[in-house]
Amino acid sequence: MKPHGYAGRVLRVDLTEGRTTEEPTMRYAESYVGGRGINARILFDELNPSVKLLDPENMLLFGVGPLVGTLSPFCSRVSIDTKSPFTGGVGSANCGGHFGAEMKYAGYDSLVITGRAENPVYLWLSDGEAELVDADGLWGKTTWDTERAIRSSRNDNEVRVIGIGPAGENRVKSACIISDRAKAAGGSGVGAVMGSKNLKAVAARGSQPITVAEPKRFIEAVDAARKKIEQFPKARLYREDGYYGVESVYGSPAWEAGFRPVRNGQDDYWDPEKIKRVAGDTIKPYRKKILACFGCPVGCMPWMVVPEGPYKVEGEGWWNNSSNSFCTRVDCDDPEAAIKAHLLTNQLGLDSDNASVAIGWAFECYEKGLLTKEHTDGLELTWGNHDAVITLLEKLAYREGFGGFLADGVKAAAERLGGGSEEFAVHIKGQDSVDGIRVSKGWGFGVVTSPAAGRHLRGAIHSFSPERFLSYEDVPWRVYMQEQYKAILDMTGTCLYNNGLLSWETEASGHAAHHLAELTSSLTGMDLDVERFMRIGLRVHNLEKAFNTLHGGFTRRDDYPPKRYWEEPVKSGPYAGEHIDHEEWERMLDEYYGLHGWDPETGWQTRETLVSLGLTDVADRLETAGRLHS
Amino acid sequence: MFDPSRSSTHVSRDNDTAVITLSIDSTCDLCEGEETPLCVKYCAYGARRVSR
Numbered sequence: 001m002k003p004h005g006y007a008g009r010v011l012r013v014d015l016t017e018g019r020t021t022e023e024p025t026m027r028y029a030e031s032y033v034g035g036r037g038i039n040a041r042i043l044f045d046e047l048n049p050s051v052k053l054l055d056p057e058n059m060l061l062f063g064v065g066p067l068v069g070t071l072s073p074f075c076s077r078v079s080i081d082t083k084s085p086f087t088g089g090v091g092s093a094n095c096g097g098h099f100g101a102e103m104k105y106a107g108y109d110s111l112v113i114t115g116r117a118e119n120p121v122y123l124w125l126s127d128g129e130a131e132l133v134d135a136d137g138l139w140g141k142t143t144w145d146t147e148r149a150i151r152s153s154r155n156d157n158e159v160r161v162i163g164i165g166p167a168g169e170n171r172v173k174s175a176c177i178i179s180d181r182a183k184a185a186g187g188s189g190v191g192a193v194m195g196s197k198n199l200k201a202v203a204a205r206g207s208q209p210i211t212v213a214e215p216k217r218f219i220e221a222v223d224a225a226r227k228k229i230e231q232f233p234k235a236r237l238y239r240e241d242g243y244y245g246v247e248s249v250y251g252s253p254a255w256e257a258g259f260r261p262v263r264n265g266q267d268d269y270w271d272p273e274k275i276k277r278v279a280g281d282t283i284k285p286y287r288k289k290i291l292a293c294f295g296c297p298v299g300c301m302p303w304m305v306v307p308e309g310p311y312k313v314e315g316e317g318w319w320n321n322s323s324n325s326f327c328t329r330v331d332c333d334d335p336e337a338a339i340k341a342h343l344l345t346n347q348l349g350l351d352s353d354n355a356s357v358a359i360g361w362a363f364e365c366y367e368k369g370l371l372t373k374e375h376t377d378g379l380e381l382t383w384g385n386h387d388a389v390i391t392l393l394e395k396l397a398y399r400e401g402f403g404g405f406l407a408d409g410v411k412a413a414a415e416r417l418g419g420g421s422e423e424f425a426v427h428i429k430g431q432d433s434v435d436g437i438r439v440s441k442g443w444g445f446g447v448v449t450s451p452a453a454g455r456h457l458r459g460a461i462h463s464f465s466p467e468r469f470l471s472y473e474d475v476p477w478r479v480y481m482q483e484q485y486k487a488i489l490d491m492t493g494t495c496l497y498n499n500g501l502l503s504w505e506t507e508a509s510g511h512a513a514h515h516l517a518e519l520t521s522s523l524t525g526m527d528l529d530v531e532r533f534m535r536i537g538l539r540v541h542n543l544e545k546a547f548n549t550l551h552g553g554f555t556r557r558d559d560y561p562p563k564r565y566w567e568e569p570v571k572s573g574p575y576a577g578e579h580i581d582h583e584e585w586e587r588m589l590d591e592y593y594g595l596h597g598w599d600p601e602t603g604w605q606t607r608e609t610l611v612s613l614g615l616t617d618v619a620d621r622l623e624t625a626g627r628l629h630s
Numbered sequence: 631m632f633d634p635s636r637s638s639t640h641v642s643r644d645n646d647t648a649v650i651t652l653s654i655d656s657t658c659d660l661c662e663g664e665e666t667p668l669c670v671k672y673c674a675y676g677a678r679r680v681s682r
Contacts, residue, residue, distance in 0.1 A: 069632055070632050071632070071672060105634050144645075147645065148646075157642065157644070158642060180645065181645050206634070207633070207634045207635035208633075209631045209632060209633035209634075209635070209636075210631060210632040210633075211631045212631060212632070215631075222672075226672075226674075239674065239675065288648070289648055291643070291648060292674075292675075296674075297672075297674035298674065299674075299675070303648040316645075316648065
């Protein structure tokens with residue numbers, strides 16, 4: 001009998017052999033629930049540390065949690081995990097859209113992809129059947145055209161597609177995986193890994209039911225969660241104006257508190273006149289409607305239209321990070337060019353965050369005379385040159401000319417160029433990092449200590465309250481808690497951007513983990529109270545930490561900010577002079593490792609901690625490798 | 631249970647134009663036994679109503 005809340009099957013795909021096999025999801029679900037949890041366990045168990053990043057033996061896992069495809073609010077997310085081409089540690093990305101629900105309706109909770117197809121293929125999932133389909137005709141297409149072509153060939157406009165564009169095909173490290181044309185599983189080079197496997201896309205269509213253990217209790221839990229959401233004023237605002245429209249109006253803290261580094265992080269404060277030209281309220285005329293992912297009662301993603309001119313474009317997507325990537329970081333204040341750039345990244349399958357870091361670094365190298373037009377294929381990389389940004393995105397995706405120089409990430413590019421450019425190459429554990437971290441200490445500490453390396457979708461505290469930005473107080477504890485909560489979201493398939501609506505630390509909404517525990521328990525029949533759920537989250541986080549230690553060789557020294565943010569203060573604006581206090585950072589690391597039960601000197605895990613989380617086998621492997629604190 | 635094959639109602643979106651289409655087929659019984667049809671109750675955008 002199929003387990004409640006689950007499709008019930010994990011699909012294993014060996015692309016080299018062209019073979020698929022299945023195993024029951026419940027082999028893993030009791031201890032790791034689903035999504036990222038199951039991905040993390042399989043990745044740790046089965047990937048040998050000697051496997052190189054783009055080897056066929058590297059694994060690519062897609063996981064969908066139990067709440068996906070149900071009435072539970074915000075539940076559309078797909079977790080994608082691999083060994084990161086940037087860091088050698090865990091690579092972990094996540095996206096919304098409609099693919100996740102369709103994957104479950106097609107009969108699968110998780111996909112475990114290994115090997116490399118001889119020729120390009122896509123994976124077709126439909127009502128419990130899996131088939132590898134020739135994708136020669138799709139190779140080279142954008143993500144948008146790939147979706148169109150697959151839907152056309154299936155004669156079905158409801159087929160859901162997740163896949164790569166040219167960037168992934170060319171194994172560009174900043175390549176992402178795009179779902180439904182707009183939802184980017186960005187970071188960690190997941191698109192490059194998919195491309196290295198000659199896997200162009202996964203397409204799904206299904207009508208398999210998802211059963212509910214306790215229907216009445218589940219509906220009551222759904223109603224309680226939705227009521228809580230509706231009580232939060234921002235729910236209505238997001239619905240009307242989108243996330244960007246609300247969170248980045250002119251004058252909001254988002255512009256001033258260092259979340260959008262300026263000119264490759266030389267500063268964290270942008271000229272107000274430039275802000276006005278791309279702020280949420282002034283970009284409204286380009287936004288024609290707000291769209292929602294599967295099961296989302298809010299909706300946050302805009303449909304953007306630049307109706308005419310050189311940047312004419314139409315499509316879904318414009319996000320807070322877009323204004324970081326294509327405005328502040330490269331000092332561009334032309335909204336139409338920035339919208340064009342963002343939608344181009346979706347088409348090419350580039351992660352806008354990662355890609356813009358390498359581009360911003362190149363602009364600074366040009367400013368400092370380390371790069372000239374001789375290096376850049378004649379492009380003038382002067383701040384504000386949005387045409388150069390757009391051209392570079394294309395070159396990057398195709399590894400063409402100077403784009404090829406940037407295609408392995410900012411760390412690799414800086415090591416090749418030298419000349420001091422390493423000083424302002426902004427990366428964490430080897431991965432390009434878009435996040436500003438000098439002002440908001442909780443955000444910064446979470447970004448830097450994230451096992452997914454320099455990403456804000458782990459322990460980074462999403463509290464936009466100005467009075468808390470600068471404080472180091474309680475940061476380690478709040479990050480420690482947010483890590484566990486985020487793991488719950490990723491295991492169940494819930495969107496982080498309910499944050500502020502259901503966040504565990506938001507006073508207005510209260511105990512989100514309680515809602516998620518009740519939703520998951522009533523759906524699946526598992527007995528998950530908040531304490532047990534958070535503990536499973538902690539287990540997953542520790543698995544990823546162990547993976548990083550084993551595969552990436554990370555230690556305490558890898559939990560320090562990029563050199564620029566460690567040494568240079570904010571130059572202007574209300575937070576001018578703000579910097580990271582070295583003693584406070586060290587104190588936070590000590591406290592954070594203490595909360596986790598990790599060794600403060602090395603950052604390594606201890607047997608005691610791992611055993612307490614049911615990870616004795618993990619401790620054994622770390623000990624054998626000489627990377628367990630004794 | 632959540633079963634797309636048994637649903638009387640359908641929402642689709644054209645990804646080229648963002649036009650959203652809502653449809654209901656003849657099997658719809660307005661969720662007999664429920665106070666409000668569930669598609670109306672759970673439509674956060676208020677796009678669905680019962681017109682008698």
